[in-house]
Amino acid sequence: MSLPPRSPAAPPLPRPLSVAKSDPERKFGVGAGNGTAVNTGFSGIIALVLTTSFFAGVHLMPEHYFRAMLLERGPTQHATVLLGFWSIVILLLKRGKLSIQRKALDHAVIPENHEFVLTSQTADHVIRNIHALADDPNRFLVYNRILIALSNLKNLGRVSDIDDILRASAERDESSHQTSFATLGGFLWAIPVLGFIGTVLGLAGAIGNFSSLLDKQSDVAGIVGSLKEVTGGLSTAFETTLLALVVALVIQLWITSQRKAEEMFLDDCQDYCLKQIVSRIKILPYEQTREA
Structure with a gap:
């Protein structure tokens, strides 16, 4: 008697959260840092392409x-536009990464049952929930914090240290958040400096042209007719500074907005861990004896 054919196993349910499928850097196979950190080389290549296309259009x-103003005022204009696009690309990528990270806060890792308490025995249940939500939960800042804390709870059975571990993870994420803005801070410093360099070059050229005019022209009419060469240097001096200051202003305002959004996200992560983990912990009697 032949056995009936076995039905194929049901495919696993897709996980709702995936950094690999959402992060543009990972889509291109580029290694990226955790959280909202951006690969500087990848963003620089995109900025170079955008700058080349921009000047081709100009x-x-x-x-x-x-x-x-863009094509006839020296090489500092090109460098200023490049750093401006580079900063914009980094900020856009950081905004996208922040949106991905925020999605993790929309899913609860603790069962909605109010009778559920978090102990060293139920930690495995929460860990399984996290892995069911994300294909690589360590890439999500809030899930990574929880997994580190629950690993300590599961392996050592010490629930009294959970809050301290979560706080230490929060401080580490805060430090990474500050470091992720270091490149932007360097660009924000360099852009006005490029404008000042253009100013110095323009003034130097204007003064040199004016001196040569005085040597070559003996009458006032000849000097007035040749002042166009001098005004060209003055245009370079002022317009390079103008472009640099406008670009720096836009980038500074954008950085301020992005930094505030990321700081609010880190605060929300702390609240999430407090509500989902710390408030649901229960120390069992034998654990109290062990810790004592």
Whole structure:
């Protein structure tokens, strides 16, 4: 008697959270840091492409003040635009990564049953819930904090240290958050400096042209007719600074907004851990005896 054919096993349910499928850096196979950290080299390549495309478009524009300001005021304009695009790409990537991280806060890892308490015996249940929610939970800051804390609870059975472990993880994430803005801080310093360099070059060229005009022209009419060469240097001096200050202002305001959003997210992570983990911990009698 032949046995009936076995039905194929049901495919595993897709996990709702995935950094690999959502993070643009990982889609291109680029190694990225945890949290909202951005790969500087990857963002630099994108910025270089954007800068090249931008100036190619400016070259096709008809004669205009904007075209002259970008193409006829020296190499500092190109460097300023490149750093501006680079900063924008980093900020856009950080915004996308923050959106991915925030999705983890929308899912509860503790059962909704109010009778459930977190102990060294039930820690495995919470860990399984986290792995069911995300394909790589260690990539999510809030889940990584919880997994580290529950590993201590599961392996050592010491629930009294859970809050301390979560606080230590929060401090580490705060430090990583500050470090992720280091490159942007360097760019924000360099952009106005490029403008000042353009100012010095423009003034130097204007003064040099004016001196040569005085040597070559003996009459006032000739000097007035040749002042266009001098005003070109003055345009370089002021317009390089103008572009750099405008770009720096936009980037500074954007950085302030992004930094505030990430700090609010870190605060929300602490609240999440407090409500989901710390408030549901229960020390069993034998654990009290062990810790005593």
